[in-house]
Amino acid sequence: MMSGKWMSNTAVLEENQVKLPKFDQVLMRKKTVERPQWAHLGGGNLYRCFHAKIAQDLINSGELETGVVVFDTFGKELIEKGYHANDNQTLSVILKADGSVDKELIASTAEAHYFNASNHDSVVRMKEVFQNPSLQFVTVTITEKGYAVKDVQGNLTPEAESDIEVGPNFRQLKTTMGQLAYLMYCRYKSSAAPLALVSTDNFSHNGQRFKDSLLVIIQGWIDKWNLNVDFLWYLSDESRVAFPYSMIDRITPLPSPSIAKQLIKDGISGMTVDNPSFAAFVNTEETHYLVIEDKFPNGRPKLEDAGVYLADRETVNNADLMKVCSCLNPLHTSLAIFGCLLGFNKIYKEMQDEDLSELVKRVGYVEGLPVVVNPKIIDPKQFIDEVINLRLVNPNIPDAPQRIASDTSQKVSIRYGETIKAYMSSDNYETSELTFIPLTLAAWLRYLLAVDDDGNAMTLSPDPLLENLQAQLASVKLGQKVNAHEILQPILSNDRIFGVNLYESGIGEKIENYFTELVAGSGQVREILHRELSK
Template identity: 45%
Template sequence: MLHLSDDIHNQTAAWQKAGVTLPTYDIEAMRQATKRSPTWVHFGAGNLFRAVHAPIAQKLLDSGATDRGISVVESFDPAIIDQAYTPFDDRYLQVILKADGSMKTSLVASIAGAYPLGEDPKPLRDLRLVFRNPSLQMVTTTITEKGYALVDSQGRPLSWIAPEFEGGPDKAKSAIAAITALLLERYQAGALPLALVSTDNFSRNGERFGQVVRRMAEEWIKRGLAEKGFGDYLRDKNKITFPLTMIDRITPNPDAEVGRRLKALGIADAEPFRTRGGTAMAPYANTEETWYWVVEDDFPAGRPPLEKAGVYMADKDTVNAADQMKVTTCLNPLHTALAVFGMLLGYPTMSKTIADPDLKALVTRLGYVEGLPVVEDPGIFSPKEFLRQVIEIRVPNPGLPDTPARICADTSQKIPVRYGITISKYIRAKDLDTADLEAIPLIIAAWLRLLIGSDGNGTDDAGRPVKLSPDPRLEELQRILVDIPLNGSAKKKTLTTTIKSILADTSIFGTNLNATPLADKIETFLTAMCQGNGAVASTLHKAASAW
């Protein structure tokens, strides 16, 4: 059996027989070169990093475009490093799942070092040296949108952030605090330049990244825990930049069936598991074939030649247009729509959801009819073709074991971008009318129907209990919706009163929906969906048939 930690170059024939592409560069030489002169550090050691960033670093190494790899840091769940990296010599298998059922497997070894930021202070000490090195050019992140939260809706520091505000760099535990502390090291080493590149999946991510890093620094400065010049350094665009990005690759949690197929090929390291922190990991990362990464080309310390690995380097307006296209119209809203209905209708995978003719009609209308009219063409690829690939190729891929439950996580945090921006564009546009929106209010109604229940549980369309995905506002929203009956006795007038406060919440929808024609449509759809078992499917079918 083959092991990732083996001397792979002494087993080339065996790996090739297993269908695994091996790196062509000298792994040890790469690690030594990176230790001397690091260029790229990434925060967030989960599966998206393994699907996009590390393979890009590998492609640059394989082509000879660089001799240095990528270093990865994990703060949210340090056990990822201990359990998914260290035992396998910081290597893993990238498994591309194709629509025809085949797999393309590569052994990725581009990770030059892995740093768990937990109780052991040594990794952070080692990172301080990395950030003091003039060779460092960029820091990327995949810490999810929640990782950027510092305060609650009332402006109060979150419970785990407050000690970092008060204690300064020495108390840094979260990703944002750790990054800010390491930037302080770089400032103290001579105010060296650096690009901080968020690759988290939300609009204008670079701007948000810059805001929260500067906010953390300001809290330290006003408490005398950092000098005023540090704040000036973070605002100097010749020194520190926060480029905008758009990143896209569907990356489900590791699938056990993929592990079984790898094991059948003679690969021993093929068991998915949960880390001590609860993260789904494996010695492999399964993902789709299609991917996009668009980056604003603003790097004051230089950068690796990312374009040689397929990355689109562009100006800010182009990146923003590409991001808006993906996040607000051509992918993410479709994903959420399918996931919400998928949980209600009992579909186990995303590919099964879009195989439902009514759900395909829903996302077709959502994308082509309601979304494309407000899309700005980024110019580097066609929004219409991007949308076609999503609906016809990417989501239907039966090889991708993606689930509605994964996509439904944190939906209350996603709706402002995935639907709220389109709604606001319709409100502002002289030639568009919110009264013409049908798919969006149907999806919002379905989301509210899914949340009806208590204690994190709901009821699907067949009357079966369903465990709802984590969401920071789940408890609050369920408390409002809990008394809505699902047995057919729901009356629109009563329901309208019940959900009025939710529809008025601009933090969810970006606007007060009660002041738009959408409120009545949502209330009508939701009332119809609460008329007993099968009501969700019949409401969806009636709407889809009218399109």
């Protein structure tokens, strides 16, 4: 049974070979109200492309009878325009490397809520969902900064301090971790039923970071407000509340205007992208991986039937380290930084540039692969081959280096720091052998000057440390002499940014030297990159 705005489009969808849901959506939603099993925090494009598709496959097969309850702590417009305006449904467009596309109407989201004190009904509903013992797991996609309760110095952020100060008083909570801690407190007081809290965000040890961040708030409440310490034990006991590790991989760019035009041309209405975050469709690549630690104390549907890898923690961690630290994310970030500096606006176009194509091969095959741990379930060499030869070169994936460059300060410790540490601890390799990771880090600092390689001003992508880092680099002017050590030492020695003190790792001075060359004048980014690749 179809529902909502898509009912009038059914014939057009079928004419355009759009796969339709095979289940009764009205009945699915009714069952979800009564007995929710899966909630998801963070309703952005990754969820709509990936998690919602997994749920749809399980509902289509009869393995799952309920849908996903989505809630978002910041995206009021996302919920209203991206979900409610489209009856909580999304047109998924899979962009294949051969130019063909697959389309499917995803209808597995049963409810969507703006979880904010200003939205009383949704707050009440989410409390009901979390208090219901039927809830088995909560998946989360809020990016690295969503877990932040401490700053780069290790001190509580002002928002986290405020959350601890006000206690479990939802109307005054400011952080996502504080708001989620409130829901877990409601569950604890109601039934203390088991639950899995599953971070599916794109960084290593995500389950541990999720747990640590949540417990900072909860420990603060216990100390400040004398809450029952059993609440802390409840969250700390993985037989009651688990925080499985995961590895997720799917390139999910913002909905493309060119895809929207084609959909409209095909007669599918409502496909505008005035604001891509709220579009009625999502576009993504065909290749995807999701590996989750099989730790669900309240049970789970057969996720493996929808293509999810279930494994032990070591295997998940190794798969994640392979992808995040060696085989994909470092390549992506290197392309993002150099692409912005060299005036590119599409990743696939960068891969047509001889220098940039060779750069990612050096970062991946030469510097990352030798120290990667093989997770067994996925072959690292084959994974990089797929990334370089199929994924990054796909012209149907309209991804931009500017999008990937967002929040780089939150990513470099994982995407490069882990490999650097692997070289430091290796008996077979030395950090002195690294060239293109140090060059990328120097190029990132050059990028922060907000001047491209032609000497023109450029807009930088959002980053929580942007203002702080730019202030430290304020004296650097393109084409002028610079005392790199004096300026960069406070940055490069900060292990909270890089995961390691880069001077202690033995590459701090190399980065300083590269930086000095990169800021010597216009054209130096291209010249230094080409020179190093030619050696």
